[in-house]
Amino acid sequence: MMTAVETNTSTSTLPNPLSAGPCCRFCAEPLRHTFVDLGTSPLCQKHVTPAQFDHGEPFYPLHVYVCEKCYLVQLPAYVSREAIFDGEYAYFSSYSETMLAHARAYVEQMTARFGLGGRSRVVELASNDGYLLQYFLEKKIPCLGIEPTANTAAAAQEKGVPTIVRFFGRQTAREVLDSNGPADLILGNNVLAHVPDINDFVGGMKILLSPAGVVTMEFPQLLHLIDKNYWDTVYHEHYSYLSFTTVEKIFAAHGMELFDVDEIDIHGGSIRVYAHHTDDGTHTVSERVHAMKARERAAGQGDLKSYAAYGKQVEEHKRQILSWLIEQKRAGKKVVAYGAPGKGNTLLNYCGIRSDFVEFTVDRSPHKQGNFLPGTRIPIRSPDEIMDAKPDFVLILVWNLKTEVMQQMAAVREWGGKFVVFMPQLQEC
Secondary structure (H helix, E strand, O other): OOOOOOOOOOOOOOOOOOOOOOEOOOOOOEOOEEEEEEEEEOOOOOOEOHHHOOOOOOOEEEEEEEOOOOOOEEOOOOOOHHHHOOOOOOOOHHHOHHHHHHHHHHHHHHHHHHOOOOOOOEEEEOOOOOOOHHHHHHOOOOEEEEEOOHHHHHHHHHOOOOEEEOOOOHHHHHHHHHHHOOEEEEEEEOOHHHOOOHHHHHHHHHHHEEEEEEEEEEEEEHHHHHHOOOHHHOOOOOOEEEOHHHHHHHHHHOOEEEEEEEEEOHHHOEEEEEEEEOOOOOOOOOHHHHHHHHHHHHOOOOOHHHHOOHHHHHHHHHHHHHHHHHHHHHOOOOEEEEOOOHHHHHHHHHHOOOOOOOOOEEOOOOOOOOOEOOOOOOEEEOOHHHHHHOOOEEEEOOHHHHHHHHHHOHHHHHHOOEEEEOOOOOEEO
């Protein structure tokens, strides 16, 4: 079993990106081109407690740029990582059956593909509450989680998953390498977009990876954000919005090669990239890599003009959402929501939707129940309260888990209630 190294609680100070104008976090090119501007919004996982209800909260810009040199779409670090990923972080992956099933399937696939066993070492970056590594433990494969949020890390440790509370980068990689040895598999699901210093993060993986080791990273694909209109996935936790082509450049700059890619359905359309050391001849670059790059090129992701119209598309979508809500309220319909995700807060705050339109939302996580959504102050309750309220519509804010939610809440249809999603387009279900 890999042992946990001592927790380091020190923090670093990020420079103010507006002091000299924002620059690309990968290539340092000045950022001059807007991708989308969603105004200002509070931090999406800083839920308001009853004691805080009568106090103000800070709002930060959601102004996303595209780099004209490397085409990395990015949100400047208006907020430090320490302010976002702290000891009161509200997202626990284990409350989603979909995420647990995805994690179990991943462990089965990687174990079989790369022959992992009792002499292997697995490290997960941003391991959250141990929802994934627990399945490696079941197979008696030594593993270690590296997680910056102390409360989710504590939940992982309660499951028996060795976890250190640390932000990952070159320094942490050196310390883990010294104490635990190199990793044969480094994985990160939905984390690469969450790091403000992407060079330090990828550079750390280069240090920690064993000579014949493999890195897998999963992240929502920029192609889907544009084509499927998933603009609600823009929030302060997401510093970058990633294409395969740009991620390939970032890894290459740190001596690693992307040799394969999978398309997966999670989070509305993600990709899983596979990387190894550039000088490792174990794996050949698959045809899927070439096909993915060709698809992104055909979609215009190497042409600034292809990004220019996105903001107008988002504005029109906002008008459609508000028109529907106004129509329902004028007809005397009751609308409540399901979920308290980060993307839901972006949607609600950008559209100005508060409890006059959506009376309350529900969430399975007890860490969220009893609090209020940031900015909009919509109450967060237990899912059982939908059965008491009997609304006409349940707005699914966790649209990526739409099937799971509709199965859990199937009783809504018994009184003629309907489900509705706003993303990627407004649809009554």
